[in-house]
Amino acid sequence: MSSPLPPSLDDDKPKKLPLSRKLVLxxxxxxxxxxDTFSTSALLSAIPKLQTSMGMNEAQSTWVISAFRLTFSSFLLISGxxxxxxxxxxVFIGGASSLGILSLCAGFVDNTIPILVFRAMTGIASAMTIPSAIKLLVKIFPDPLEQARxxxxxxxxxAIANISGVVVGAMFVQWVSYHWVFWFVTCVALPVALVGVFIIPSQIGETADSLEPKKAKWKTLDLVGIVILTVAFILFIFAITSGSTVGWKSPMVLVLLIVSILMMVGFFYWETLLPANEAAIPPxxxxxxxxxVLLVVGFLCFWWNAVMFTxxxxxxxxFGxxxxxxxxxxxxIGIIAFAxxxxxxxxxIFSPKWIILTGLSLCMVATVxxxxxxGKPENYWPYVFPAFSIGSVGVMLLFTHSNIAIYRSVPSSKAGTVGAIYSSALQxxxxxxxxxxxxxxxxxxxxHGGSHEYAGRAATFWFLLGVVALxxxxxxxxxxxxxxxxxxxTHDSLPTQQITHSDEKLDEENVTTLPELS
Incomplete structure (x- = not known):
């Protein structure tokens, strides 16, 4: 049985905040x-305009999206x-303020290379906000019900940003200027950073790790492991995104894939050589x-992106x-997702297992x-609209309850790292x-008739059906x-499987040292 943690290191008992402040946070x-989602989805509507304005070819315009995704995915683990x-x-305020400033600068750019550089840099800034936001949410809402909500x-x-970005981006492109796609992000990010400085309590982030002497903190970062995995992710994502444009048989793509996979294997071997408290991903x-299993489910969940892109x-x-x-x-998609x-x-009330399985079942129906x-404009209402509606319900059930289940199983002290791993899997x-x-x-x-026929797209949806079934x-x-x-x-040394108790009744020691059962 575990012993109570010292008050200064008890990650699951932060100072209580008033409800109004919690809601603002x-x-x-x-x-x-x-x-983060808006800055990518809004550009989907702006890509044709960017191509014309900056003289981009198709491969370069692809990298307007891919550059962000590459750096965002690669730097999530560092951020976590x-x-x-x-x-x-x-970390959160630094990421939000950097995102706002970089997006402001990107809005004034009219050349291909600088816009790709700024997109890559905004990916890094965005990566700093997600794990830190998750970490803060877990700390601010320690109660299982509040945390789930x-x-x-x-x-x-x-999900809302995914579709609203497409709509708002289209409005900017058609009625104002594509530059406002970037400036809109600035208008949100900078106020968020400013308000965060004053309203996020500093002590809410104090953990066993963060309370260590400053000189000792950097030793627990596992800089070698993080660099290995970050470079592996960069090479792997670069190879994947390049493969669809330059061809999968390209020597460059094949070499990068092999090197990145070997580096990932090397990373996991390196992690086995370190003490648990110094590993980037504790064993x-x-x-x-x-x-x-939830990580695998998240890795295979790209239904929305596939549907919207197609x-x-x-x-x-x-269709013209x-x-x-x-x-x-x-x-x-946005309306159903919000609802x-x-x-x-x-x-x-129900196990997340059955809720997620219900969501996956709905996704399979929608994919069929x-x-x-x-393949025809007149099929929007009888086929596409019902599929969008049913599939959006399914994906939201999957996203929402996978997040609830995965953060329920880990200590709050590791929420940042876990959030980074899960977000990396999604990307x-x-x-x-x-x-x-x-x-x-x-x-x-x-x-089968070229790109103007639906056969190729239908084949991708049958492939997607197989992924959802898996x-x-x-x-x-x-x-x-x-x-x-x-x-x-409540602590990194206590995986859930190692905590033994009766499901009906906890002994007195458990009640005083572990958070309320969800």
């Missing part, structure tokens, strides 16, 4: 999720580790209840719809509808999934429902 932290070792308030709202902000992280191009390039018309037809974001209390009937999975779908679409179109089977087989009744671990 929730809005500020969720805006970071909104900004910094948020755990140092005060997450400092907060994480549900945090997840929904990304016990993989043994927290359901962490690994239909944005289809509607504009094949305007950018604004295409954006408006995407609105059901479904309030389902977090369901995790108090898109595979069968998305990597999305990049690989879209690249695979692009390859399938291209190969099918080569023998998620369903993985969760059905490997998710441990008994972990839903165990208390959240």
């Amino acid at each position: 929730l809005v500020i932290l969720c805006l970071s999720q909104f900004m 580790r910094l948020s755990d070792v140092y005060n997450p308030k400092t 907060a994480m549900g709202f945090f997840s929904s902000c990304g 016990q992280t993989w043994f927290y209840s359901n962490f690994s 239909f944005s191009i289809l509607w504009q390039n094949v 719809w305007s950018v604004m018309s295409s954006a408006v037809h995407m609105i059901p 479904t974001s309030f389902t977090s209390p369901l995790s108090r 509808l898109l595979a069968l009937g998305g 990597l999975g999305s990049g690989i999934g879209l690249a695979a779908m692009s390859a399938i679409e291209t190969s099918v179109e080569a023998t 998620q369903f089977i993985s969760l059905l087989v490997f998710y441990d429902r008994s972990a839903d009744h165990k208390p959240q671990p």
Whole structure:
């Protein structure tokens, strides 16, 4: 049985804040999720205008999106580790203010190379905000029910930004200027950083790691491991994004893939040589209840990105719809996503396993509808609209309750690192999934009428159906429902599996040292 932690190191008992301040903090932290997603989705509408204005070719315009995704994914682990070792308030404010300043500068750029550089730099700034925001949310809302609601709202902000970015970006492009896509982010990010300085309490981020002497903190960062994994991620994502444009048989792509995979293997070997408190990803992280299976489910979850990317191009390039018309037809995704974001209390009634499986089932139904009937404009209402609606409910259930389940199983002291790992899985999975779908679409179109026929896109949706089915089977087989009744671990040395107690009644010591059962 574990002994109570010293008061100064007790990560699960932060000073209580008034409800009004908690709500303001929730809005500020969720805006970071909104900004990061918006800054990418809004550019989907601006890409054609950027191509014309800056004289970009297709490969260069792809990197306007890919440059952000590459650096964002690669620097998440660094950000998560910094948020755990140092005060997450400092990391969050630094990331939000940098994002605002870099986006302001990007709005004044009219040349290809500088805009790609600024997009890569904004990816780094955005990566600093997500793990730190998650860390702060877990600390601000220690109660399981409040935490579930907060994480549900945090997840929904990304979904809302995904579709609202497309619509708002289309409005800027059509009626004002694509420069405002960048400046809008500045108008949100800088006030968030400024308000955060005054309203985020500094002591909320104090943990066992952050209370160590300043000279000793850097030793726990595992700079060697972080550098190895960051470079591996950069090479891997660069190879994946390049493969869809220059070809998968390109020597450059093949070499980068092999080197990046070897570096990832080397990273995990390096981690086994370090003490647990100095590893970038502590070994016990993989043994927290359901962490690994939820990570796999997150890695394979790219349904929204696949659907939005496919239909944005289809509607504009094949059907001839305007950018604004295409954006408006995407609105059901945002409305349904927002409505479904309030389902977090369901995790108090049902196991997250069954809620996530329900979401995956809905995604499979929606994917079949898109595979069968998305190829004609007149099929929007009988096929595409129902698929958007059903699939959006499914993905929101998946996102919301995967987040609730994964943060329920880890100690709050490691929320930053876990948030970084999970976000990296989402980004990597999305990049690989879209690249695979692009390859399938291209190969099918080569023998079935070209890009103006729907055969290639239908094939990608059947592939997507197989991916969702794999998620369903993985969760059905490997998710441990008994972990839903165990208390959240209070310290890194206590994986959930190592805490033994009766499900009906905790002894007195557990009640005083562990947070309330969810």
